[in-house]
Amino acid sequence: MTFKQLNLLTDWPMKGPFDAIFCRNVMIYFDNPTKARLVSRFQELLAPGGWLYIGHSETLLDTGRSLRLKGPTTYQKEG
Numbered sequence: 783m784t785f786k787q788l789n790l791l792t793d794w795p796m797k798g799p800f801d802a803i804f805c806r807n808v809m810i811y812f813d814n815p816t817k818a819r820l821v822s823r824f825q826e827l828l829a830p831g832g833w834l835y836i837g838h839s840e841t842l843l844d845t846g847r848s849l850r851l852k853g854p855t856t857y858q859k860e861g
């Protein structure tokens with residue numbers, strides 16, 4: 783496991799694929815177009831079957847092509 787600082791709104795150094803992405807209580811700061819772009823980037827980085835966890839006060843308005851709601855604030859990329 784590696785820990786690094788990351789600005790979600792700029793280029794990312796990591797390539798993935800990731801089995802899980804935790805992005806909790808961060809998207810609340812962003813407007814809807816920014817949120818949609820971020821979710822789309824998360825989808826690209828997730829492995830098939832990978833999980834996206836967001837905060838309990840958050841919802842994804844548009845989950846894109848491949849993310850499915852699997853539980854409260856828990857989404858899975860189709861495999």
Ligand SMILES: C[S@@+](CC[C@H](N)C(=O)[O-])C[C@H]1O[C@@H](n2cnc3c(N)ncnc32)[C@H](O)[C@@H]1O
Pocket residue numbers: 788789790791805806807808811837
């Ligand atoms: C409400 S805190 C949530 C912290 C933690 N994820 C949690 O659930 O306890 C929001 C966090 O979003 C971070 N944040 C805001 N804008 C960001 C950005 N553009 N890139 C990365 N992190 C950002 C802030 O630094 C802050 O740590």
